[in-house]
Each structure stands twice: as C-alpha cells, then as structure tokens.
Amino acid sequence: MEFFREFPSLSRAELASLRRSIDGSFRDFTRSWAETLENFFHPLLRFLVWFENLLLATPWPIILLVIGGLCYAGARSWKITAASVLAFVVIGYFGMWDDTMSTLAIISVATFLCIAIGIPVGILMARSDRMQATITPVLDVMQTIPSFVYLIPVVMLLGIGKVPGLIAVCIYAIPPIVRLTNLGIRLVDKDILEAADAFGASPRQKLWGVQVPLALPNIFAGVNQTIMMALAMVVIASMIGVQGLGVPVLRAISNQYLALGVMNGLAIVALAIIFDRVSQTYGKRLQAHRKGHGHD
Amino acid sequence: MTDTTGADAKVRIRNLYKIFGRAPQKVLPLVKAGLSKTDLLDQHNHVLGIQDVSLDIPEKRIQVVMGLSGSGKSTLIRHINRLIEPTAGEILIDGEDVLTMSAxxxxxxxxxxxSMVFQKFGLLPHxxxxxxxxxxLVVQGKSDADSSKRARHWIDRVGLSGYEDxxxxxxxxxxQQRVGLARALATDAEILLMDEAFSALDPLIRYDMQSILLELQNELHKTIIFITHDLDEALRLGDNIAILRDGAMVQQGDAQEIVLQPADDYIRDFIKDINRGRVIRLGSLASGQAPEGGAVLSGTTLLEDALSQLVDAPGQRLAVSDKTGKVIGAVNLKDALQAMRS
Known part of the structure; x- marks a missing residue:
C-alpha cells in the first residue's frame, strides 16, 4: 500500500547529487568557455554601446526630427507622426529622455538581431516539414519558459550586463518572427507557385520573386510582434544590468514609488504604441496591390 | 480529316498512367489488369487519375482535351511539362523523353x-x-530592357495597351486572362498548354478570348493543347479533339468525326445539344451524281453556311468539290437538314 500513497521518486540524496553534478558540469563549461563567448559577443557589445552613446549624445531636437522622419516614412500619416513626436516631447519633459534613449537602443538592436536570425530560420522551416517539426517545439519552449530560468545560465556564462540582457530579450522576442515568416511562406497561393514552376523558375527565383514578397504582410506582422515582446522584456532585462526605462520601474517596485513606476511604465507603453502603429501602417501599405478598383 | 498518327506529332503520350496514393507502383499491376476506378478507391485507397492514355498531338494545331470535372484532363496536361510525375508511361516532345530529363x-x-495558361490565371499579385x-523572360535570364520591350509587344497584341502599370x-x-495569355506567348515557346484557360470567364468574354486565340494562332502556328469541359469551345477551337472519362480516353478525332460517329452513349449524351450545322461540313454528305452547271461548293463549307445557297439552287441540289477542286458528289437540301437534326 505504501507504494500508492507516495509517488515513487528519487531519494533526496540522489536528487541533490544529480543537481550538483549538472551544476558542476555547467560551471566547468562556464569556466572553460566564458572567455571565448565573451570575445565572440564583444563586437555586439561595442556596437550596442556605440549606438546607445550616439542616441544619448545627439542633441534632442535632432533625435525628434529623425523620429518624426522615420514615422512619416513608415506610416505616411501626419497624424501618427505628430502623435509620436508629441509622445517623445512629453517623455522628455517628464525627465525620462536618457532612459528612453537607452531603451530605444537595446530594442532597436534586439529587433535587428531577431530579424536577421528569425527570417532565415523561418524560411528554412517553410521549406521542409521536418525542419518545422524540429524547430516548433524549440519555439514553444522559448515562449513559455519563465524568463528567469534562462537568465540563470546566461548570467553564469556572460555575467551581468548589456549582452546577456540583449540575449534574454532576443530569446523571448524571436519566436513570432520565425513563426510568421514560416506561416506567411506556407500560405502563399499554390496556384501562383504552380505558375512560377510552369515557367521554369528555379527554387531561388521562386523564393525571392514569389514566396517572400507574397509573405511580406505576415512577416511584417511578425516584426511588429517581435518589437512588442522585446519591449515587454525591458523590466526583466534591467534586472541583469541593462540601462533604460526598466531600471526606474525596478526601483519603484522595491521602494513602492507609485508615481515613478507609472510614469516609466507609461513611457514604455508609448514606445510600444508608436512602434506598433508605424509598423502596422507600413505593413498595410505593402499590401496596397491586393485591392482592386471596382473589379472582382 | 486530319491525320494525327504521322511523324508530325509534336507531343506523343504513350500508355500514360497516374495513380494518386501512398504506393502507386504497388497497385499499378492491378490497374493494368483491369481493376476499376471505384474498386481501386474502395479496396486500395488509391485514386486513379489517368488510365492508359495514348495521344499524338500534331504540330502547329490545336489539340483539345475534353471531359467533365474529375475526368483527369487537368492531370493529363500537367504531365506534359511534368508538373505531375506519372506512375507509368512515356511522354515525348520532339522525340525527347520528358520523363528522363534532369532537373x-x-x-x-x-x-x-x-508555356502555360491557367484557369485561375496564376498572376503575381504584387x-x-x-x-x-x-x-x-526574366526567369529565362533575359535583360530587363529586352524583357520589357517584348512584354510591351505582347500586351499590345492581346489588346491591353495602357494597362502596363x-x-x-x-x-x-x-x-487578367489576357495577361496570362500574353505571359505565355512572350516566351516564344512552341507549345502552349492551356488548362481550362477560359472556363472561369463569362460566356461573352469567353467567346472573345476564343476569337483572340484563333486570330493569334492563324499567325503564330503554335502547338496548342487546350483543356476544356465545354463542348462548344472544344468544337470551335479544336483541330483535333480527345475526350476523357474517368481518366481513360474515350474517343479522339476531329469535330465532325465525333459528331457523326460518337464512340458511345457518353459522347452521344455530350453532343446532343450542340448546333450540328456549325460542325458538319458538306464533304461528309456529298454523294451521287453532281447536277450539271450551277455553283460548286467546297467540301469544307459548314452546313449552316451552305443552307441559303441550297435553298436557291435549282432542284435544291448543289455539287460539292474536294480540296483540289474536283467534284466529289452533290448535296441536296433535305439531306443537309436531316444531318443537322439528328
């Protein structure tokens, strides 16, 4: 009866030694590889620092102009442009300019990295069912595992700082772009692909001439989601030494500063809305060709 | 009558089989031994797409392949450029075996x-x-300037000038289908595969497109393989018509042969509502002694076009000549009307 009352499990000593041996071997791995990895990521760190300093050193009116210009180039809407510039003015007026620039720097670099890695992975997934079956569970883990769990090995390997923060943000933010690139390519109309085949298009001509362009609206939805998720990681990244709007939020939590927390939180929300509206209207503009003019 | 078995066949299809399913090669011997399409599906869970089809497609003519939906006609045309791999059989284009070709x-x-024209157009929306x-042309690797010059020419030929952008x-x-046609013609391919190209269009536009195709063909002399489920379209366009049912060839021949000598009830059913006066030609009715004097009609004249002259002719009977102008017999009005009726 004893067997049914308690779940048969490893003994306490066995579990402890198992954990010790895993921790030990990872520590050994850390000792022998940490420096190599640090050197590997060093160019990234330098770029990140350079970009952050650039944003901080540039006079604020120029930054406002550039932001306005980018918003207009993306959305082609004066309303969105004016609202974005106004949001930045308010953020600056309430003393959050420097933190916002730091956050902007890490979000931009993280998004760029996610796109550079995510789109090719998504394309690979779309081209083979086996690849899709292999990568999908990895993406599931990346999206659902609590971020603190993967912060542990990242911090053990790379310590506290910008690069581990960046990696943590990327792990969390990359799945949507991979998934939506894959989906977008798989959803391309079979009749159009058959036509490309019938005219003798090579796989490369099909990919770049037909599949990727027709998947762009979905790929863009993925970029949009990736940016949103990267912003959601700002506070957690600040726990391992990333400068930006997350730091005051963290301070507000530990000291119960309501106003400080809300103000910086709202600044993150403002950034998210600006990114979202600009990238979505841009994505919609890419689909302009789909609309007919009175014909079915 | 068109001789389609001669050496001028551009595309030869020999004993082609296509079975869809998990292990087509395993059930192929059963199909060759005569297992029916329904039994194959019930007992082996395989679908019979094409069943022992052989067809010689003459050069520079329009070969129509006709059948109802599910008859395998669209499957057949996709074998010619190997968008679909056959289970067994041979396809030769200009004597070259398509199935042994490398990628x-x-x-x-x-x-x-x-080149190919599709029922759903298959245009690139972006x-x-x-x-x-x-x-x-771009896929061929032609320069942009050259491609767009030739594209403009073909856009003009199908009557779409002004819509380039x-x-x-x-x-x-x-x-859109004119664009599809122009795209297919622009590559200068000798063979044009048209898969129900006009079926998605409404009847008046379809008739226009048929006229455009016939007009272009008069000049270009392509080898055209045209798939359709519409008998009127088949009779209007086809120099030669092949009729498929359940993936098997039921009959092939020119329009007149099919109307005058339908192979079975399936085809008799098919042709019962057509306007026979627009298919049957005088030559097939000519018999007996030709009347002296009076006009001589060519044997290729359609019955419908000959009626008014027959009514006015003395004794309502006119002489009929063959291609060379030699009189081969005569037709009278009664026979002509009879042939148009049944």
Missing amino acids: SQLQDLRRFKA RRIIENVAYG HYPAQLSGGM
Whole structure:
C-alpha cells in the first residue's frame, strides 16, 4: 500500500547529487568557455554601446526630427507622426529622455538581431516539414519558459550586463518572427507557385520573386510582434544590468514609488504604441496591390 | 480529316498512367489488369487519375482535351511539362523523353519550349502587368530592357495597351486572362498548354478570348493543347479533339468525326445539344451524281453556311468539290437538314 500513497521518486540524496553534478558540469563549461563567448559577443557589445552613446549624445531636437522622419516614412500619416513626436516631447519633459534613449537602443538592436536570425530560420522551416517539426517545439519552449530560468545560465556564462540582457530579450522576442515568416511562406497561393514552376523558375527565383514578397504582410506582422515582446522584456532585462526605462520601474517596485513606476511604465507603453502603429501602417501599405478598383 | 498518327506529332503520350496514393507502383499491376476506378478507391485507397492514355498531338494545331470535372484532363496536361510525375508511361516532345530529363533539362523545357495558361490565371499579385507578362523572360535570364520591350509587344497584341502599370487585382477576369495569355506567348515557346484557360470567364468574354486565340494562332502556328469541359469551345477551337472519362480516353478525332460517329452513349449524351450545322461540313454528305452547271461548293463549307445557297439552287441540289477542286458528289437540301437534326 505504501507504494500508492507516495509517488515513487528519487531519494533526496540522489536528487541533490544529480543537481550538483549538472551544476558542476555547467560551471566547468562556464569556466572553460566564458572567455571565448565573451570575445565572440564583444563586437555586439561595442556596437550596442556605440549606438546607445550616439542616441544619448545627439542633441534632442535632432533625435525628434529623425523620429518624426522615420514615422512619416513608415506610416505616411501626419497624424501618427505628430502623435509620436508629441509622445517623445512629453517623455522628455517628464525627465525620462536618457532612459528612453537607452531603451530605444537595446530594442532597436534586439529587433535587428531577431530579424536577421528569425527570417532565415523561418524560411528554412517553410521549406521542409521536418525542419518545422524540429524547430516548433524549440519555439514553444522559448515562449513559455519563465524568463528567469534562462537568465540563470546566461548570467553564469556572460555575467551581468548589456549582452546577456540583449540575449534574454532576443530569446523571448524571436519566436513570432520565425513563426510568421514560416506561416506567411506556407500560405502563399499554390496556384501562383504552380505558375512560377510552369515557367521554369528555379527554387531561388521562386523564393525571392514569389514566396517572400507574397509573405511580406505576415512577416511584417511578425516584426511588429517581435518589437512588442522585446519591449515587454525591458523590466526583466534591467534586472541583469541593462540601462533604460526598466531600471526606474525596478526601483519603484522595491521602494513602492507609485508615481515613478507609472510614469516609466507609461513611457514604455508609448514606445510600444508608436512602434506598433508605424509598423502596422507600413505593413498595410505593402499590401496596397491586393485591392482592386471596382473589379472582382 | 486530319491525320494525327504521322511523324508530325509534336507531343506523343504513350500508355500514360497516374495513380494518386501512398504506393502507386504497388497497385499499378492491378490497374493494368483491369481493376476499376471505384474498386481501386474502395479496396486500395488509391485514386486513379489517368488510365492508359495514348495521344499524338500534331504540330502547329490545336489539340483539345475534353471531359467533365474529375475526368483527369487537368492531370493529363500537367504531365506534359511534368508538373505531375506519372506512375507509368512515356511522354515525348520532339522525340525527347520528358520523363528522363534532369532537373535542369526540365527547367529549360519549361522556360523555352512549353508555356502555360491557367484557369485561375496564376498572376503575381504584387507585380504590375508588364512585370507579369515579362515574368517568363526574366526567369529565362533575359535583360530587363529586352524583357520589357517584348512584354510591351505582347500586351499590345492581346489588346491591353495602357494597362502596363496596373496591378492584376485592378483588372477584370477577362483582362487578367489576357495577361496570362500574353505571359505565355512572350516566351516564344512552341507549345502552349492551356488548362481550362477560359472556363472561369463569362460566356461573352469567353467567346472573345476564343476569337483572340484563333486570330493569334492563324499567325503564330503554335502547338496548342487546350483543356476544356465545354463542348462548344472544344468544337470551335479544336483541330483535333480527345475526350476523357474517368481518366481513360474515350474517343479522339476531329469535330465532325465525333459528331457523326460518337464512340458511345457518353459522347452521344455530350453532343446532343450542340448546333450540328456549325460542325458538319458538306464533304461528309456529298454523294451521287453532281447536277450539271450551277455553283460548286467546297467540301469544307459548314452546313449552316451552305443552307441559303441550297435553298436557291435549282432542284435544291448543289455539287460539292474536294480540296483540289474536283467534284466529289452533290448535296441536296433535305439531306443537309436531316444531318443537322439528328
């Protein structure tokens, strides 16, 4: 009866030694590889620092102009442009300019990295069912595992700082772009692909001439989601030494500063809305060709 | 009557089989031994697409392949440029076996020798009309300037000048299919595969497109393989017509042969509502002694076109000549009307 009352499990000593041996071997791995990895990521760190300093050193009116210009180039809407510039003015007026620039720097670099890695992975997934079956569970883990769990090995390997923060943000933010690139390519109309085949298009001509362009609206939805998720990681990244709007939020939590927390939180929300509206209207503009003019 | 078995066959299809399913090669011997399509599906869970089809497609003519939906006609046409791999059989184009071609040879076949027009158009929605028409040329590796010059020429030929910079979604169905036709013609391929190309269009536009195709064919002399489920279209376009049912060939011949000597009830049913006066020609009715004097009609004249002259003729009977102008007999009005009725 004893067997049914308690779940048969490893003994306490066995579990402890198992954990010790895993921790030990990872520590050994850390000792022998940490420096190599640090050197590997060093160019990234330098770029990140350079970009952050650039944003901080540039006079604020120029930054406002550039932001306005980018918003207009993306959305082609004066309303969105004016609202974005106004949001930045308010953020600056309430003393959050420097933190916002730091956050902007890490979000931009993280998004760029996610796109550079995510789109090719998504394309690979779309081209083979086996690849899709292999990568999908990895993406599931990346999206659902609590971020603190993967912060542990990242911090053990790379310590506290910008690069581990960046990696943590990327792990969390990359799945949507991979998934939506894959989906977008798989959803391309079979009749159009058959036509490309019938005219003798090579796989490369099909990919770049037909599949990727027709998947762009979905790929863009993925970029949009990736940016949103990267912003959601700002506070957690600040726990391992990333400068930006997350730091005051963290301070507000530990000291119960309501106003400080809300103000910086709202600044993150403002950034998210600006990114979202600009990238979505841009994505919609890419689909302009789909609309007919009175014909079915 | 057109001789289709001669050496002028551009495309030869020999004993072609296509079975869809998990292990087509395993059930192939059963099908060859005569297992029916329904039994194959019930007992082995395989679908019979094409069943022992042989067809010689003459050069520079329009070969129509007709059948109802599910008869395997669209499957058959996709074998010619190997968009679908056959289970067994042979396909020769200009004597070259399509099935043994390497990937790059096949690519060249599709780029230079056989182009295709689709029922659902298959245009690239993100590219302008001129880029769509130039698509085959760009795939061939032609320069942009050359491609767009030739694309403009073909856009003009199908009557779409002025629409070069529109997107496909801005055009009506009929106009989109003209783009599809121009795209296929622009590659200068000798073989044109048309898969129910006009079936998605409404009847008036369909008739227009048929006229455009016939007009272009008068000049270009392509080898055209035209799939349709519409008998009127088949009779109007086809120099030669093949009729499929359940993936098997039921009958092939020119329009008149099919109307005058239908192979079975399936085809008799098919042709019962057509206007026979627009298919049957005088030559097939000519008999007996020709009357002295009076007009002589060519044997290729359609019955419908000959009626008014027959009514006015003395004794309502006129002499009929063959291709060379030699009188081969005579036709009277009564016989002509009889032939049009039954």
